[in-house]
Amino acid sequence: AQRVTQPEKLLSVFKGAPVELKCNYSYSGSPELFWYVQYSRQRLQLLLRHISRESIKGFTADLNKGETSFHLKKPFAQEEDSAMYYCALGNAGGTSYGKLTFGQGTILTVHP
């Protein structure tokens, strides 16, 4: 069975501090990992995905298959990063995609 664990429900940091949101997954197939973000009063939106290997808004995430982790990192947090962050797991194999399994989310608060 697929499972995504985000161990921290709440995470508080000060502006300019590094931030790491943890995500661990359990999946027997070929995983496809995503980070979604939900800002206040906005819809859920894609932040980044592991196959792109890109940095969005200063955030990066590396898929570590050995540790089954996909932690989200940013070296210098900004107040506008305050939001709910969800890690999500899909199936990278074949033509079957989507059908995401989400973690419970981490609320990030960046203090001035």
Place this chain on the structure above:
Amino acid sequence: ETGVTQSPTHLIKTRGQQVTLRCSSQSGHNTVSWYQQALGQGPQFIFQYYREEENGRGNFPPRFSGLQFPNYSSELNVNALELDDSALYLCASSLDRAEFFGPGTRLTVL
């Protein structure tokens, strides 16, 4: 912005009733998925439709059913509503292996 829209925004029903939620995705997005998000939880996959056929289902009973239409709109139907069905229902259309979400419909079952 992917332009996924959902209606209605909010809905109140009583236990035992039936409800239909609607979603409209962009032209060319031929895959649509529905998710249920209970308060304080992450979204949970209900089912997916691809070219008007069900293409995978999560752990939801048959009273949750759906339809997808040729004009890229879709519906989620829930029969015999229960109190635990109260949640935010999200529609997502897929492009390039990523899901793009609508704003959701907040369903309250009394």
